[in-house]
Amino acid sequence: MPSIRLSKRARADLVRLRLFIAEKNPRAAQRAADKIISGIDQLLTFPLLGRPCPPDSMPAGFRELVIDFGSDGYIILYRVESDEITIVAMRHQRESGFDLPVNL
Numbered sequence: 001m002p003s004i005r006l007s008k009r010a011r012a013d014l015v016r017l018r019l020f021i022a023e024k025n026p027r028a029a030q031r032a033a034d035k036i037i038s039g040i041d042q043l044l045t046f047p048l049l050g051r052p053c054p055p056d057s058m059p060a061g062f063r064e065l066v067i068d069f070g071s072d073g074y075i076i077l078y079r080v081e082s083d084e085i086t087i088v089a090m091r092h093q094r095e096s097g098f099d100l101p102v103n104l
Contacts, residue, residue, distance in 0.1 A: 001044060002043075002044065002047055002080070002082075002083050002084055002085050003083065003084050003085070004040060004041070004043060004044060004084075004085045004086075004087065005084055005085070005086050005087070006086075006087045007086060007087060007088050007089070009088065009089050010076075010087040010088060010089055010090055013089055013090040013091065014033065014036065014090060017032065017033075017036070017074065017090065017091075017092060018030075018032065018033045020092075031069075032069050032074075035067060035068075035069050035074075036067055036069075036074055036076070036090065039065060039067035039074075039076065040065070040076060040078075040087060042065075043065065043078065043085050044085075047080045047085055048063070048080065049065060050063035050064050050065035050066070050076065050078065051063060051064055051066075053077070057097065058077070058098075061079050061080070062077060062078070062079050062088070063077075063078055063079065063080070064076065064077055064078075065078065066093070072092065072093045072094060073092075073093050074090055074091065074092055074093065075090065075091055075092075075093055076089075076090045077089045077090065077091075077098055
């Protein structure tokens with residue numbers, strides 16, 4: 001079974017997303033964070049669960065996992081390597097794309 005590793009960027013994104021909601025509703029912020037972590041944990045069993053990223057938006061091998069939360073949700077950007085799943089970044093669905101270096 002593969003392991004999951006969160007990049008520094010993904011960890012910072014999780015904190016940022018949680019703090020944004022916590023300003024108005026700390027309980028909802030905790031539920032959102034729990035839902036994101038639960039969704040990521042599903043990748044341990046189903047690493048290819050997310051859809052492949054379009055080739056014009058990301059290098060080959062990147063996938064997006066959509067995690068529903070309320071009327072919107074979150075998008076988790078990740079890649080699967082032989083024995084490790086790397087969570088590269090995450091964002092709210094209403095945010096525009098991922099601002100990442102081209103040479104990932």
